[in-house]
Amino acid sequence: MSTGSAADHHRQNPPAGRPTIFGTASTMGDDEQLTTTRLFADAARSFASQEIVYRNQDGQWHTTTYAETWRRIRRVAAGLREYGVEPGTRVGLLMWNDIRHFESYFAVPALGATMVQLNLRLSPKDIAYVVEQSQVTHIIVDESLAQLAGEVEKHLSGSVSRWFIATDHPLSAAQSRLHNVHSYDSVSTHNPPLEELPNVDERSASGACFTTGTTGRPKGVFYSHRSTWLHADAIATNLCMRLDDTVMLLTPMFHVQCWGLPFAAVKTGARIVLPGRFTMQDTPMLVDAMAEYEVTVAPAAPAILNPVLHRFRQMEQAPDLSRARFVCGASEPPISLMRGIYELTGAEVIHAYGATETSPIATVNRILPTLAASMDEEQRWDLRRSQGLAVIGVDVKIADPLGEPLPFDGKSVGEICLRGPWITKSYFENPEANESAFDEEGYWRSGDAGTVDADGYLKVTDRLKDVIKSGGEWISSIDMENTLAGHGDVADVAVVGVPHPKWGERPLVLVVPVEGAQVTTELVHQVLRKDFADWQLPERVEIVEEIARTSVGKINKRSLREIYAEAYGGSE
Amino acid sequence: MSTGSAADHHRQNPPAGRPTIFGTASTMGDDEQLTTTRLFADAARSFASQEIVYRNQDGQWHTTTYAETWRRIRRVAAGLREYGVEPGTRVGLLMWNDIRHFESYFAVPALGATMVQLNLRLSPKDIAYVVEQSQVTHIIVDESLAQLAGEVEKHLSGSVSRWFIATDHPLSAAQSRLHNVHSYDSVSTHNPPLEELPNVDERSASGACFTTGTTGRPKGVFYSHRSTWLHADAIATNLCMRLDDTVMLLTPMFHVQCWGLPFAAVKTGARIVLPGRFTMQDTPMLVDAMAEYEVTVAPAAPAILNPVLHRFRQMEQAPDLSRARFVCGASEPPISLMRGIYELTGAEVIHAYGATETSPIATVNRILPTLAASMDEEQRWDLRRSQGLAVIGVDVKIADPLGEPLPFDGKSVGEICLRGPWITKSYFENPEANESAFDEEGYWRSGDAGTVDADGYLKVTDRLKDVIKSGGEWISSIDMENTLAGHGDVADVAVVGVPHPKWGERPLVLVVPVEGAQVTTELVHQVLRKDFADWQLPERVEIVEEIARTSVGKINKRSLREIYAEAYGGSE
Known part of the structure; x- marks a missing residue:
C-alpha cells in the first residue's frame, strides 16, 4: 500500500446512505437556513457597490450594483406575489442571459416558489411537456421568445395562468398572442421592495432543470436552496474565485443553472457580466466584452470555446486574459483547443464534469502540486x-x-x-x-x-451507449475523436459505432475539413495509428459539412447512429 | 438612496429566526450529511498524495500524506472505540499543535463523539471545571503536559475513565501519575483502520471550545459537523485558499479550533504544516519553517505577529512570503505591524473578527475593487x-x-x-x-x-466594558493604543479606563519602551494630539516592563483595571 494513494478509497468513505446516528447536540445555529435569498441579501450588504454589467435587448451595455439589484429582486418578488406566486408555486423561465433572468433567479425562490428553467432550444411540444410535468402556472418570457411561447401555449391545457413578458419596450409592441399577459417591468415597478421575505426551508426546491437529448421525455431535477448553496461553495473553492473576479455568464442560464456560476459569483462578490441574447454569430461581441470587462471566470463548453478561439485567431492582437479560467463542461476539451486559447490569451481552460443531475459540478481538473x-x-x-x-x-x-x-x-x-x-x-x-x-x-x-x-x-x-463494441472488445469513440481533433486539417469530427454484421459494431468517422483541406481515409488512418491498433481503425470516413449536435453542443450520436445505421451493412 | 450602499441592509435580510415555510420538495441529496468525516475521507481520495508536515516532540520534521493520515485517523478511531468512545462521548484534548492533535481532530468526531479542547494555559482548576462541565470521560494529553494533567486530575471527582498519553517515547518514560493511562500510539497501532464509520448526523457536536478571560467561569460552545463544514467553506472562499497553498497552524489548536484553518486546509487540499510545541522563544524556528515550507496561509494574532516581525527585522534577508496571508484575530493589528511585515516579506496581514462563539470567522477585511x-x-x-x-x-x-x-x-x-x-x-x-x-x-x-x-x-x-466613559463622553482605548503602537519608541502599550472621582473614568496609559528609549508623558501627549482632543489625553503614563495579557494574547484589561484602580483616586 503506497502512502499517498486514493487506490483503496472505495472502501474508506463512510456509508452516507445508512441511517444517521446522533451524538451530542451542538449549540450552533444549525437551524439557520442556507437559502439563495440569504445568499443575495448578505452579498447586497457586504458587496453593496460591486457591479453587475448587462446587455439589454437592443445591444446596449449598462451597469448596476449588487445593492440596487437586491432592491429590484424584492420588487419583482412583490409583483409576482401580487399575481399569485406563493410557496410551492412553480414559475417557468423562458429567457436569455439577461438582467431580468438574473433577477428572477433570486426573486422566485425568495417567495418559496421554484423557478423552472425552460430550454428554448427544445421543440414547443417538449417545452409544453416540461411545463405541464412540473406544474408550472406562471411563465416569464423574453420578448424575443414570445412567438415560441405562443407555440408552446398551443400545446398546453390551460394550466398556465399568467405570462410575464420581459421587454425593454411597451407591452403593446411585443408581438404576442399569449393570454393573460403582463409586462415584467410594470409588474416589478408597481410595488416597493418586499421588506418581509419568508424564512424558506433550505430543503425546498429553488430551481429546476430538465435533462435533454438522451432517450425518452425530459426528466426533472429539482435543486434545493441547500444544494445550490453548497454547490456554489464548491465552485468558488475549486475555481479559487475572488472578490476581484469578473464572471461572464457565457453558457445559457436555462441550462444546468449556468454551471452554478451565478450563485458562486454572488457568494464571492465578483463582478457579473450578463451578455443578454446571443448566438454563435455574436462571438466577436462576446470576445470584445471579455476584453472590455477583463473577464476572469466563465462557464463554457467546447462548442462555445471553438468559435471563441477562432475569433482570437482572427484578431490582430488577442486580448490578455491571463487571469481567466473557462470552466469547460459537456464534453472533453481537445488539447489543441486548451493550448490554442492559452497560447493566444493566457486563459486557462479547466475541464469539469457533471450533468443536470449533479448541479452540475462533480469533478474539476486541477493539477496536484x-x-x-x-x-x-x-x-x-x-x-x-x-x-x-x-x-x-x-x-x-x-x-x-x-x-x-x-x-x-x-x-x-x-x-x-x-x-x-x-x-x-x-x-x-x-x-x-x-x-x-x-x-x-x-x-x-x-x-x-x-x-x-x-x-x-x-x-x-x-x-456507455456510445462505446464501440467490436468483436467483444471496446473502442473509445472519445479518444478517437480527440486524436483526430488535434490535426490541423480537421475542423470538426465525430466517431460513432454503427452495426456491422460480423463484428457487432465498427467505428465510423465523420469529418468536417478546414476550408480548402483534403481529408482522406488514408490520412485518418495515419493520424490514428499512433494511438490505436490496426484492428480499431475505421473502415469508413465520411466528409461532411456539419456535425449534428444536441441543444447543449454535444455530438448527437443517437441521431448519427440512425443516419448511418446501414453504413457497414447493418446488424447481422 | 444611493445605488450601491449597504445602508438600508438592516431592513433587508429575511428574518432567519422566524418559523420556516416549505415550498416544493427538492429531488437532491439533502439528507447527505456535512460531516468532518466526509470532509477528510473525500480529501484523502482527491488529494491523496498532498503532504502534511509535522514537527515531533524532539524537534525533528517529518512528512506524511493525506491518504496515510486518513488511515492513521481510522486506526486512532478504532483504538478509541475499543476503550469506550462512542456516539455522544466527550473526549478532552490537552495538546500542542502536533500530528496527533490533528489526527484527533477527525478521529474523535468520526465516532460520533465530541472533542473538547482543553486550554493548556488555564489553571488546573479551571481545566478541571471545563472537563466536568462538559462531561469529558476520556482525555488525550501530550507527554509534555502530563504534569499539568496530573494537577487537573486532583480537582476531578473520578469522572475521567481513561487517559491517553501522546508520546514519541515508551509510555514508561512519561513522567505521569495519572490513573488508567494508555499510550496513544499503542492504542492507535493496535487495530487496523476502521472500515465502517457511523453516518453521523451533521447537527451533532464534533468539537467544543470554552470561552476564556472574561467574567465568570469558562462557557462551552459546541460546534456541529455542519457548522464546521460551512465555516471551512467561508474561510476557504474569503482567503481564496487553493490546492497549492501551504497552511501553517500558528495559533493554538485548542483555541477557537485554530481559526477553522485545519478544516479549510483539508477542504482545499492545501499542504499543512504542524509546528508542534512552541513558545515565543521558538519564533526563529517558526520563521525558518515558514521560509523552508513556503507557507502561504496562517492563523495569527498581533501577539504572535509582533515577535515574528521582530525576527524578520533581525534577519539579514527576510524570507519572500509574497503569497502569504496571515489571518489576524484577537485584536486590531496596528498599521505599523501590517506594513512592517508587508514591506519586509510581501506577506499580507488580513484582519478578521470573531470569537469562540462564532467559530470564529464572522468578518474578514478585504478591499472592495x-x-x-x-x-x-x-x-x-x-x-x-x-x-x-x-x-x-x-x-x-x-x-x-x-x-x-x-x-x-x-x-x-x-x-x-x-x-x-x-x-x-x-x-x-x-x-x-x-x-x-x-x-x-x-x-x-x-x-x-x-x-x-x-x-x-x-x-x-x-x-463595551473597555470603553472609557469620561464626563459622559466616550474615549476609545483601542484607538489610543493603536496611535501609540505606531511610534518607534513604543514596544508595547495598553490603555485602560480607571475610576476617577470627578469624571467617572479617565484613560491611563501603560508603555513598554523599546530597549534604550525614553517615553515621557509629554511624548505620549505629542503623539496622541494628532488624533485626540486635549480633554481625552491621559493624565498618567506608566512605564512598565510587560503588559499583562490573557491566554490568547489579548491585553488583560480586567486585571489592569484592578491593579490601577486607585491611580486617579478611585471612584467618587
Missing part, C-alpha cells in the same frame, strides 16, 4: 484532458455491472456513479426513470463509463 | 485596520440598548450582534449565561461596540 513537479509540459497538458478530481462532498463509485465498486487503479472501467449533497436522488415525479437511474446505495448512475486513478483523477472513457 | 480605485495607499492601509466585511451567511445587527437595529452609516455605534449557521445560539448547559448573551431574535450579543459603514465594513470601536 505533488504531481506537477514530476511531469513535463506534454504530460501536464495530457492530464488536463481528464475530468479531474472529485470535488469534496461528492462520493464517486466506479461500478461493475452488479453495482459493486471497482478499485481506483486507473485501469478498472465501470459506470461512474455519484452521490452527495448536490447530486439528485430521484427524478421529479418519474417512477419509471427512477427505477433504473439510481442504485441501492443511493448513487445516481451517470451512464458514463470511466476510471479513477490512484491519484484520484476521473477519466470518462465513454458514454 | 469598487473602493480601491478611489483610495490612495494611506487610505487603503487605514481601511485594513477595520474588521472588514461580514462573511456571507453571517447576519450582523448593530443594536441600540433596546436591541433595535441601528443604520449601517458608519456613525451609529451599538452592540455588535451576530447570527448564522456557525454562530452559537446558546452556551452549553448554562442557563444563566444564556439569559443575557442572546437577544429575542436569536442574535449572540458580542459585548463589542461598533459601526458598519455604507460599504459594509464593520469597525469595532471598543469592548
